[in-house]
Amino acid sequence: MDPIIFLIQCLNAVQYGLLLFLVASGLTLIFGIMGIINLAHGSFYMIGAYMAFALQPLVAQYLGGGFVVTLIACVLLATILGYFLEWVFYSYLYTRDHLQQVLMTYGLILVFEELRSIIIDNDVHGVAAPAWLAGSVPLGDVMTYPVYRLFISLVCLLVAGLLYWVLSRTRLGMMIRAGASNREMIGSLGININRLYRIVFAIGVALAAFAGAIAAPVSSVYPGMGNAILIICFVVVVIGGIGSIKGAFLAAMLVGFVDTFGQIFFPAAAGVLVYVLMAAILLFKPEGLFKQG
Amino acid sequence: MKHTLSRTALAAVLAFSAGSAMATVKVGFMLPYSGTYAALGEAIENGFKLYVQEQGGKLAGQDIEYFKVDDESNPAKGPENANRLIKRDEVDILVGTVHSGVAMALAKAAKDSDTTLIIPNAGADAITGPLCSKGVFRSSFSNWQPGYAMGPVAAEKGYKTAVTISWNYAAGKESTDGFKESFEKNGGKVIKHLTLPFPNVEFQPLLTEIASLKPDVVFTFFAGGGAVKFVQDYAAAGLRDSIPLVGSGFLTDGTLKAQGESAQGLLTTLHYADGLDTPRDNAFREAYTKNFPNLPPDVYAVQGYDAAQMLAAGLKAVNGDVSKKDAMREAISNATIDSPRGTFTLSKAGNPVQDFYLREVQGDQNKDIGIAVKDLADPARGCKL
Numbered sequence: 001m002d003p004i005i006f007l008i009q010c011l012n013a014v015q016y017g018l019l020l021f022l023v024a025s026g027l028t029l030i031f032g033i034m035g036i037i038n039l040a041h042g043s044f045y046m047i048g049a050y051m052a053f054a055l056q057p058l059v060a061q062y063l064g065g066g067f068v069v070t071l072i073a074c075v076l077l078a079t080i081l082g083y084f085l086e087w088v089f090y091s092y093l094y095t096r097d098h099l100q101q102v103l104m105t106y107g108l109i110l111v112f113e114e115l116r117s118i119i120i121d122n123d124v125h126g127v128a129a130p131a132w133l134a135g136s137v138p139l140g141d142v143m144t145y146p147v148y149r150l151f152i153s154l155v156c157l158l159v160a161g162l163l164y165w166v167l168s169r170t171r172l173g174m175m176i177r178a179g180a181s182n183r184e185m186i187g188s189l190g191i192n193i194n195r196l197y198r199i200v201f202a203i204g205v206a207l208a209a210f211a212g213a214i215a216a217p218v219s220s221v222y223p224g225m226g227n228a229i230l231i232i233c234f235v236v237v238v239i240g241g242i243g244s245i246k247g248a249f250l251a252a253m254l255v256g257f258v259d260t261f262g263q264i265f266f267p268a269a270a271g272v273l274v275y276v277l278m279a280a281i282l283l284f285k286p287e288g289l290f291k292q293g
Numbered sequence: 294m295k296h297t298l299s300r301t302a303l304a305a306v307l308a309f310s311a312g313s314a315m316a317t318v319k320v321g322f323m324l325p326y327s328g329t330y331a332a333l334g335e336a337i338e339n340g341f342k343l344y345v346q347e348q349g350g351k352l353a354g355q356d357i358e359y360f361k362v363d364d365e366s367n368p369a370k371g372p373e374n375a376n377r378l379i380k381r382d383e384v385d386i387l388v389g390t391v392h393s394g395v396a397m398a399l400a401k402a403a404k405d406s407d408t409t410l411i412i413p414n415a416g417a418d419a420i421t422g423p424l425c426s427k428g429v430f431r432s433s434f435s436n437w438q439p440g441y442a443m444g445p446v447a448a449e450k451g452y453k454t455a456v457t458i459s460w461n462y463a464a465g466k467e468s469t470d471g472f473k474e475s476f477e478k479n480g481g482k483v484i485k486h487l488t489l490p491f492p493n494v495e496f497q498p499l500l501t502e503i504a505s506l507k508p509d510v511v512f513t514f515f516a517g518g519g520a521v522k523f524v525q526d527y528a529a530a531g532l533r534d535s536i537p538l539v540g541s542g543f544l545t546d547g548t549l550k551a552q553g554e555s556a557q558g559l560l561t562t563l564h565y566a567d568g569l570d571t572p573r574d575n576a577f578r579e580a581y582t583k584n585f586p587n588l589p590p591d592v593y594a595v596q597g598y599d600a601a602q603m604l605a606a607g608l609k610a611v612n613g614d615v616s617k618k619d620a621m622r623e624a625i626s627n628a629t630i631d632s633p634r635g636t637f638t639l640s641k642a643g644n645p646v647q648d649f650y651l652r653e654v655q656g657d658q659n660k661d662i663g664i665a666v667k668d669l670a671d672p673a674r675g676c677k678l
Contacts, residue, residue, distance in 0.1 A: 005505040012497040122331050124518045126525065126551040136531055143504035144531025149497075219494065220525065220551055222518030223329050228492060260498040263489055271461070271490030 004140045009260055015149055017256025018156035019215055023229055024236040024248045025163055026207035032243015033180040034197050036093055037101045040108035042230030044205045047081070047112065048074055048212025049221045050120055053127050067130035074213040075206050082205025086198045094197075113223065122223050129217035152214055159207070163245055176200055180243060235278050241288030250289055317356040318608065318615055321378035323389030323399060324413075326363040329517060330391045332547070333593045334363075337413045339585050340597025341388060344605070347580065352601070353608035355615075360384055364395050371398025379406045385615040386411065388600055391593075393417035393436075393464055400429050409622060411603055413596040418467045421644035423675035427622055430643040432599040432630075434564055435671040436467035436514075439541040442562035442649035442665040443512060444475025447539060452509035454484050458499060458523075459514040461488035468514035468541045476512075484508055494522045500530045511536055516543040521551045528555035542652060542659065546592060549657045559654045565592040565634045566650040566661035577633035590633075599632045603639075606630070642673035 001009075027041045051074045059070045089108070093101050129148045136144040167173035178186045179196050187193045212226075219225065236255055240247025255274055262273035281289065322341075324334035338361075345357050360382040362374050371394070378384045379402060387403055387410040390396050396415030401424070403410035409428045412420065416436040420429065447455060455476055459465025465488070473483045485506055487499045503511060511532075515523045520543065527538055533555070542563025545556055577598065581590040588594070603625050610624030611617040629638050630645075637647035649666045652659040 002505055005501060008501045008504075009498055012501060016495055016497065122329065124521045124548060124551045126521060126553050128553070136529065138531070140504060142507060142532065142535045143501065144529075146529040148529075218522075218526070218529070220518065220521045222521070224492075225518070228494075259495065263498045264502055267461070267488050270488075271493075 002140075008139055008143065008145070009264065010257075011145070013257040013260035014253065015153045015256075016260060017253040018153050018160075019211060020229075020232060020236055020255060021249050021252035022156050022159060022211040022214075023208050024233040024240075024252055025160070025245055026204035026211075027233050028237045028240065028243055028245065028248045029200055029207075030204040031237055033176055033200055034090075034094065036090060037098055037105065038090075038204075039102060039105040039230065040112065041204070041208055041233065042226030042228075043109050043112040044078065044082075044208035044226070045212040045229050046116065046221075046226030048078060048209030049127075049216040049219065049225060050116060050212075051077060051209065052213035052216040053125050053221045054120060056127065067133075071210070071213055075210050078209030079202045079206040081209075082202035083198055085205070086201040090201060091194065091197070109227070112226075116223065124220055124222040126220050127216040146218070148217060152218070155214060159210075160245075160249055163207075167245055172199075232274065235274055239278050239281050239288055241285075241290035244288070244290040247288055247290030316354075316613070317358045318352065318386065318604075318613070319358050319360060319382065319384040320386045320388060320604070321360040321362070321382055321384030323362045323364050323374055323378055323387060323395075325366045325391050326361070328366050330366050333391045333414065336588060336591060336593035337388075337391070337597035337600070339588065340581070340594035340599075341413070341601040343581060343584055343594075344598045344601035346584075348605065352605045353611075353613040355608060355613040364390050364392070364399075366390075366392040366395060368392065368394030368398055371395045372402055375399045375402035379403070379408055384408070386604055388413060388597075388604075390415055393420075396420060397424065400424055400426070403429060407618065409607070409618065409625075411600045413600045414593060416467070417463060418671070418674075421640070421642040421671055421673055421676065425642040425673060425676035425678055427626075427678065428618070430603060430625055430639060431645065432603055433596045433645070434647075435644050436464050436541075437471035437671055438564070438644075438647075438669055439543075439562050439649060440468035440471030440512070440514065441475045442471075442651075442669055443539055443541070443560075444472050444477075444481070445479050446560070446562065446651055446665050447472075447476055447510050447512065448479030448481045450510075450537075452481060452537075454482050454508045455510045455512055456485050456487060456503055456506055456508040457483055457512045457514075458487040458503070460491040460493075460519065462491045464516075465491075465514045469512065472512045472541075483512075492519060494519055496523055496526045497530070500526060500532060503532060503536065504530070508536060511538050513538065513540040513544060515540070516546075517548070520544045521548045524548075524552045524559065525555045542592070545652075545654050545659055547589075549654060549659070556654045557656075561652050561654075561659065562649050562665045563592065563652060563659070564645070564647050564649055565595050566652045567658040568660045569634070569650075570661075571633075571635070573631060573635075574633040592634075595633050599630055599634075602630050602632065603628060640670050640673060641678050642671070642676040644671045644673065646670040 030038045056070050059065050133148045133151050136146045139145045236251045240251030258277050263270045326334050364374050391414045393415040400420050404426045412431040414433045418435050418437050457469035459469050539560045542561040545561050578590040606628035607621040607625040611621045635648050637645045640646050648664050649669050650661050651663050651665040653662045
C-alpha cells in the first residue's frame with residue numbers, strides 16, 4: 001500500500017474512532033455508573049442530529065447565530081431532556097432487573113422513532129456544514145480531506161480530555177465514581193445520590209446528542225440512524241470495560257482501525273470483524289480492557 | 294315513519310352492495326405503510342388508484358375493492374402478511390411490494406396459492422429469473438437493468454477502467470454486475486468491486502481506496518439515506534472533480550434535496566426521468582399533482598399507475614371475469630402498456646422491456662438527456678417459462 005494512502009486510511013480510522021468514542025462515552029457512563037442498560041442511547045444520537053437539522057433555520061432566524069449556537073442549543077435541550085427523562089422514567093429502574101430496563105428503554109426507542117416520524121418526517125435530510133469549515137485540505141494527488149471532518153476529530157479530542165479531567169480531577173467526578181462503587185455509602189455521607197444520577201444521566205444524553213448534532217453535516221439525518229450506532233457503541237463499551245472512559249476511548253480507536261482496514265483488506269468479512277475482535281478480547285479479558293474506574 | 298324510511302334505505306343499500314359484491318375485483322395492496330419506505334408505498338397506491346379513477350372507478354366494467362396490509366418492509370413477516378390478503382381477504386389480485394426480500398416471500402405465497410401478483414417496485418433479479426412464474430408480473434424493473442444501461446454510456450464517454458461500489462447485499466450486487474457485464478462488453482474493464490456491509494455508511498476508507506486505484510469512472514448503487522451520504526462524501530473527498538461518478542437512478546431519486554449541491558451534474562440511468570415532455574407523461578403528471586398536491590409524481594407513482602394498467606389489460610381480455618386466470622395472465626403478458634415513461638411490453642418472465650433514460654441532475658430534477666439503451670430486456674437467467 002502506498003504510504004500516503006496508508007496515512008489517509010489511518011486518519012480515517014482515527015476520525016471514525018473519535019466519533020464513536022463521543023457517543024459511547026455517554027453510554028458507558030450511564031451503563032457503568034448507574035447500572036442501567038440504556039438501549040435508547042442511539043435515539044439520543046438521532047435526536048441530536050435531528051435537532052441540528054430542525055434548529056439550524058430557527059437559530060438563524062431568531063437568534064441570528066450560526067452553527068456553534070445551534071450546537072449549544074442542541075446540547076442545552078438534550079441536557080434538559082435527559083434530566084427530565086431520568087426523573088420521569090429511568091429513576092424507577094435502578095432497583096429493577098436488567099430485563100425490565102431493556103423493555104422500557106426499547107419502548108423508548110419506538111416512541112422516539114414514532115415522534116421523529118410525526119414531528120419531522122420519514123425523509124433523508126442533509127445538514128449544511130458551516131461556511132467557515134466547508135473547505136478541504138488536499139491529500140495525495142487525487143484526494144482532498146474535508147476540513148469539517150478534522151474539526152469533528154478535534155472537538156472529540158477536546159471532549160475526551162474534558163471528560164477525563166472532570167471524572168478524575170474534580171469533586172463532581174469523585175462523587176460520581178464513589179456513587180458507582182457504593183450507592184448506599186455515598187448516600188449516608190450526605191450526598192444526594194438521586195440528584196447526582198440525574199446529572200450523570202443528563203450528561204450522558206447531552207454527549208450522545210452532541211455527537212449526533214456535530215456528525216449531522218457528514219452523516220446526514222435519516223430514520224433509524226440511532227439503531228445503527230447503538231450496536232457498535234455497545235461493542236465499544238463492552239470491549240473497553242463497562243464504565244471506563246479510558247477503556248471506551250481505547251476501544252473506540254481499536255474498532256475504528258479494525259473497521260477501516262477490515263473494509264480494505266477483508267471486504268467480505270468486514271461486517272463481522274469488529275464482533276470477532278470483541279469476542280477475542282472477551283475471551284482473554286472477560287471484563288473488557290479496563291475495569292471500571 | 295322516519296325510522297322505517299331509514300331502515301328501508303339501509304336495506305336497499307345493503308342489497309345493492311351485496312349485489313355488486315358479486316362483480317367486484319378484489320385487489321390486495323401489500324405495501325410498506327410505515328418505516329423508511331412508507332412514502333414509496335403511498336406513491337404506488339396513489340398511482341394505482343389514480344388510473345382506476347381515470348377509468349371511472351371501474352376496470353373492464355368491474356368495481357375495484359381494495360384491501361391493504363402494511364408489510365413494514367419486514368421479510369420475516371412476509372409470508373404471514375401475504376396470507377392475510379390471500380386467505381383472509383381472498384383477494385383476486387395482489388399488488389406489492391417495495392422491499393425485495395418481502396417481494397420474494399410474496400411471490401412464493403402467490404405462486405403457492407395461484408394468485409396473480411403484480412410487483413410495483415422490488416427489483417430482485419430472481420423474481421423474474423429462477424423464481425419466475427406465469428402469474429407473477431413486474432411493472433418496475435429488475436436490478437440488473439439500470440446497471441446494465443449505464444455500461445454503454447460509460448464506454449462511449451471513453452472510460453476504460455471502472456470501480457464499482459455498493460452495499461454487500463443482493464440489490465447492490467445485481468446492479469453492479471449488470472454494469473460490469475455491459476461495460477466490459479463495450480471494451481471497458483471493472484478493476485475492482487468494493488463493498489461494505491449493509492447499512493453501514495462510513496464510506497471514508499473505501500473512498501480513499503478509490504483515490505488510490507484511480508479508475509476512469511466509478512459506478513455505484515446506493516439508495517435512500519446511503520445514497521445521500523455517499524454522494525456528499527464523494528464530493529467532500531474531492532473525488533468528484535477527478536473521477537466521474539455515475540450510478541443506477543436510485544442514487545438520485547427522491548434524495549436530491551438532501552444531497553444539494555454535491556449531486557449536481559451526476560449521470561444516472563433509470564426507466565423514468567423528469568422532463569420527458571411527452572403528452573402522455575405531461576397528462577399523468579398534471580393529473581397526479583392535481584390529486585396529490587403535496588407529492589411529486591415520481592417513478593414509484595408511475596410504477597403503481599402502470600400496475601393498474603397491466604391489471605386493466607388483463608381484465609379487459611376476460612370481460613372482468615377474474616376466474617379465467619390463464620386467459621387474463623396471457624393478456625397481461627402480451628399487453629403493450631402506454632406508460633407515462635413511454636410504452637413498454639413484458640418479457641416472457643413478466644419483466645418490462647423498456648427504454649432506459651440517461652439522466653443528469655439539474656437543480657432538484659433528474660433531467661432526461663437521452664436514451665441510454667432502447668427496449669432493454671432483462672435476460673431472465675434461470676427462468677424456465
